[in-house]
Amino acid sequence: MKKFFVCALLVAATIAVALLCLPSSPKADAYLRVHIRANSNGEKDQAVKYLVKDEAVKYLTPVVAGCETKDEAMKMIEKELPALERLAERVLSEKGFSYGARASLRQEEFPTRVYEEVTLGAGVYDALILELGTGEGDNWWCVVYPPLCFSAGNGNVVYKSKIAEIINSFFGR
Numbered sequence: 001m002k003k004f005f006v007c008a009l010l011v012a013a014t015i016a017v018a019l020l021c022l023p024s025s026p027k028a029d030a031y032l033r034v035h036i037r038a039n040s041n042g043e044k045d046q047a048v049k050y051l052v053k054d055e056a057v058k059y060l061t062p063v064v065a066g067c068e069t070k071d072e073a074m075k076m077i078e079k080e081l082p083a084l085e086r087l088a089e090r091v092l093s094e095k096g097f098s099y100g101a102r103a104s105l106r107q108e109e110f111p112t113r114v115y116e117e118v119t120l121g122a123g124v125y126d127a128l129i130l131e132l133g134t135g136e137g138d139n140w141w142c143v144v145y146p147p148l149c150f151s152a153g154n155g156n157v158v159y160k161s162k163i164a165e166i167i168n169s170f171f172g173r
Helices: 004-022 045-064 070-094 162-168
Strands: 030-035 101-110 113-114 119-120 123-132 139-145
Touching: 030 045, 030 070, 030 101, 045 070, 045 123, 045 139, 070 101, 070 123, 070 139, 113 139
Parallel strands: 030 123
Antiparallel strands: 030 139, 101 123, 113 119
């Protein structure tokens, strides 16, 4: 009976320690998502959406690179909304599209999405929304802050998260 009690206590302690060491699921308020909506699901509208996405990512990467918080990233991006619209409209115009673009920061519903080792659960997130034309087509989404989807400019993707750094430093990793 004593052995059973000791074994049960060890199993319970092991489970408790394992649960305490599991990283907590990320909270929606720690992330700034990005959502680029195509004008339609037509092949050309979808193709130009990706061209706009490439230019927007290239433009935003240095804007958010030095940001220490999501709020700071949102303030920086808010200043850049007119420039993002002009950038998108330039790409659209160069490719022969006459519709415009609208950029805004607002809350949006997102489905569950996995980025490398980070899973963001479904829910309402602050987001940069870039609508092309009617914005009724399929979309591209990712994370602006922390920058999970933005490259360092040399073609290599850099995955960096202040939240992960804090968790890792706490656990001595």
